[in-house]
Amino acid sequence: MAVIPVELGGRSYDVHVGRGLLERAVADGLLPSPGGGLCLVADGNALAHHGERLLHVLKEAGAAVAVYEVHGGEAAKSWSELERLTDWLLAQGVERGDRVLAMGGGVVGDLTGFACAILKRGTGFVQLPTTLLAQVDSSVGGKTAINTAAGKNLVGAFHQPSLVLADLDTLATLPERELRAGYAEVLKYGVLGDAEFFDWLCANADAVLSLVPDAIEHAVATSIAAKARIVAEDERETSGRRALLNLGHTFGHALEAATGFSEGLLHGEAVALGMVLAARYSARRDDCSLDDAERVTRAVSQAGLPTEISALGLECDGAALVDHMRHDKKMQGGTLPFVLLRTIGAAFLAKDVALEDVALFLDEQLQTH
Ligand code: NAD
Numbered sequence: 171m172a173v174i175p176v177e178l179g180g181r182s183y184d185v186h187v188g189r190g191l192l193e194r195a196v197a198d199g200l201l202p203s204p205g206g207g208l209c210l211v212a213d214g215n216a217l218a219h220h221g222e223r224l225l226h227v228l229k230e231a232g233a234a235v236a237v238y239e240v241h242g243g244e245a246a247k248s249w250s251e252l253e254r255l256t257d258w259l260l261a262q263g264v265e266r267g268d269r270v271l272a273m274g275g276g277v278v279g280d281l282t283g284f285a286c287a288i289l290k291r292g293t294g295f296v297q298l299p300t301t302l303l304a305q306v307d308s309s310v311g312g313k314t315a316i317n318t319a320a321g322k323n324l325v326g327a328f329h330q331p332s333l334v335l336a337d338l339d340t341l342a343t344l345p346e347r348e349l350r351a352g353y354a355e356v357l358k359y360g361v362l363g364d365a366e367f368f369d370w371l372c373a374n375a376d377a378v379l380s381l382v383p384d385a386i387e388h389a390v391a392t393s394i395a396a397k398a399r400i401v402a403e404d405e406r407e408t409s410g411r412r413a414l415l416n417l418g419h420t421f422g423h424a425l426e427a428a429t430g431f432s433e434g435l436l437h438g439e440a441v442a443l444g445m446v447l448a449a450r451y452s453a454r455r456d457d458c459s460l461d462d463a464e465r466v467t468r469a470v471s472q473a474g475l476p477t478e479i480s481a482l483g484l485e486c487d488g489a490a491l492v493d494h495m496r497h498d499k500k501m502q503g504g505t506l507p508f509v510l511l512r513t514i515g516a517a518f519l520a521k522d523v524a525l526e527d528v529a530l531f532l533d534e535q536l537q538t539h
Pocket of ligand 1: 213214215216219243244247274275276277278280300301302303304307308309310311312313314315322323340341342343344345348437438
């Protein structure tokens with residue numbers, strides 16, 4: 171088991187990574203001593219597979235647990251679901267000092283985190299991430315949000331959890347496609363800042379994706395430690411350091427938008443493709459070598475993740491994809507910073523990228539097989 175601190179002064183917290191954490195959480199004193207009532211907001215699938223383990227120990231400890239189930243995937247990150255959830259939490263009598271439990275993937279974490287950010291001007295919450303993506307990325311760092319008609323994650327707040335328990339046993343029931351999508355975010359940490367971890371992943375991808383205990387723990391703990399370091403340096407994405415975590419996301423978001431944020435392309439799959447595109451675009455600008463771009467492509471492909479946008483069957487051109495990018499939150503005075511590569515393990519923020527050039531590059535990629 172690993173414990174990774176996220177050092178944020180008065181908002182610091184620990185991320186625990188290991189097996190059987192849900193069962194041990196109360197005995198190990200990790201969860202609030204549940205003398206009275208507790209609210210659990212849970213993804214329907216996570217609850218069906220793992221809820222009993224958690225509810226059992228909480229009830230044994232004398233807690234009356236009220237459960238709110240979230241269904242519908244990405245669509246649940248909406249104004250209407252936010253209203254329903256906050257009304258429900260208020261009806262349960264949640265107080266500022268309480269800690270609401272959020273169990274599930276990035277959808278439940280983002281929705282519950284945002285509800286807690288605005289509930290009574292800030293209520294505590296604990297992340298119990300049950301997808302690989304949520305364990306290595308969305309549960310750590312305090313970004314919370316919902317989607318609106320104008321786009322994804324456009325309404326939200328920074329609100330740090332008070333604890334994160336990443337129980338690796340929950341990953342056993344995750345559909346294989348979701349596991350691979352989460353792996354894209356793991357690989358991202360190697361590509362952007364840790365060449366040694368990248369090499370280790372290339373050698374151990376099968377073990378990680380088969381959930382071999384030592385391998386999955388090393389992959390998750392190393393990823394979280396990388397994110398914790400970056401978040402501690404730049405909590406609110408003001409210095410440019412945290413922006414490096416967006417490697418693959420600018421291209422990826424455009425692809426998600428072009429596919430209607432549908433099941434056709436999962437967020438992690440879009441990040442995988444986006445990472446390949448960022449590496450190829452870096453090589454096209456001579457920022458990194460073609461060899462590095464090919465190594466990134468091979469690592470993505472090795473994990474069974476998509477590498478070619480021409481295979482998506484998009485009915486749009488590069489200019490249309492770039493139009494999606496123009497709505498990006500990171501757009502500043504008409505320019506969009508791109509996370510590009512100097513080499514594997516050394517990403518940087520490029521502020522001199524002309525979107526017209528990106529459109530031409532994407533046109534080339536759309537025609538490549
Ligand atoms: P998700 O929450 O939709 O979960 C994916 C699927 O897995 C769902 O169908 C869910 O029901 C199911 N599931 C969850 N746990 C399970 C388990 N243990 N066993 C079986 N099924 C399980 O998706 P996600 O990929 O976890 O998260 C994507 C979301 O995260 C997006 O909305 C994205 O914007 C957000 N995100 C946020 C941040 C952040 O910093 N806040 C970072 C990255 C992504």
